[in-house]
Amino acid sequence: MQNLLLKLTLVFAAFLFALGFSANVFSTEKNIAKDTSKPINVKVFIGAMFEIGNNSGDKAGEFQFWFERYFANSKPITVKGAANSVYCNQNGVCGSVLGMGKVASSSSMQAIILNKQFDVSKAYFLISGVAGTPPSKGTIADVSWGSWLIDYDLGHRWHPSEGEPDAPTFTPRKGYESIRRYQLNAHLLNWALHISDDVKLTDSESARQYRQRYPQTAARRKPKVGYGTHMTGDTFFHGPGLSSEAQYMAELYGADDYVITEMEAAAIAQVLDRTLGINRMMSLRGAVNFDQGHPNERTLDHLDPAPGETAGGFEETLINISAVGAKVVDHIVENWHVWQHDVPPLP
Structure with a gap:
């Protein structure tokens, strides 16, 4: 009898062991399946800064035309630390509204880059949005790489009355040499200009009339695709004095002429530089305002224009940005077998 009980006990113990082993194997297999789920291979990431309302169907902000072109059938992907959801289509194009200003946009970009849902190791980054331009260099609805x-x-700044007469009121701060300026990949820039050179830009009658308030030749011309230095500032600097200071900074740093004032690109470049490098980064901006008033307008009046005194051309500029940028996005995706390795030689 005792032998029978001993045998039954051993059989029951073996059964429990086997059951536990099977459960552990099943649990391990579930964990493995969860941990090895494949991330999305991102070919091009499009970063906008703000959207006015919905991503589609209302007044467009910076993301809406991108969303309607690439992500209308995509589901939102939540990313911890990002300001908004990320959208990806089946062709490897992803995009999101990163937030306005240096902190919001760069923190969102870092959260997305470090998120394991995405493989961005070979991705190209197109940072796009609206901006201002000096009337000596650009006009409303221009698109600039x-x-x-x-x-x-x-840097350091001081009140003009406390410095030398008519001298610049800015000097760089020592220790920021590696993060105060970034030169983007000139080869990639040439590709972007080559691909988008023939895009027909949209214009508006209100913008055409508004341009005539300015005497500068560049301000009065039709919009075009160009390139130059993009000046990133959380400070919404305005007026001919600060515009001249921005140009002074560009010359001081050995960069191209200042043509665009915006609020995010240099900060996002710092995030990319620390993680992936900036070799595949592009900055694309459309001008919706001048960085100063016309000769008969005070700076403060230009900052807060009366009804009917705005430049117009906002939606047209957004259309131009997406039309120009999409040519490059589509070219990269369609020729991914080449572009995934590196920026190819120009034809």
Whole structure:
């Protein structure tokens, strides 16, 4: 009897062991399946800064035309630390609204880059949005590719009355040499200009009339695709004095002429530089305002224009940005077998 009980006990113990082993194997297999789920291979990431309302169907902000072109059938992907959801299509194009200003945009970009849902090791980054331009260099509805990115805020400034008469009121702060300016990949820039050179830009009657308030030749012309230094500042600097200071900074840093004032690109470049490098980064901006008033307008009046005194052309500029940028995005995706390795030689 005792032998029978002993045998039954051993059989039951073996059964429990086998059951536990099977459960552990099943659990391990579940964990393995969860941990080895494949991330999305991102070919091009499009970063906008703000959206006015919905991503589609209302007044467009910076993301809406991108969303309607690439992500209308995509589901939102939540990313911890990012300001908004990320959208990806089946062709490896992803995009998101990163937030306005240096902190919001760069923190969102870092959260997305470090998130394991995405493989961005070979991705190209297209940072796009609206901006201002000096009337001596650009006009409303212009589209500009960035050649250099400069952080407008990193340095020392003082009141003009406390310095030398008519001298610049800015000097760079020592220790910021590696993060105050970034030269983007000139080879990639040439590709972007080559691909988008023949895009027909949209214009508006209100913008055409508004341009005539300015005497500068560049301000009065039709919009075009160009390139130059994009000046990043959380400070919404305005007026001919600060515009001249921005140009002074571009010359001081050995960069191209200042043509665009915006609020995010240099900060995003710092995130990319620390993680993936900036070899595959592009900055694309459309001008929706001049960085100063016309000769008969005070700077403060231009900053807060009366009804009917705005430049117009906002939606047209957004259309131009997406039309120009999409040519490059589509070219990269369609020729991914070449572009995934590196920026190819120009034809």
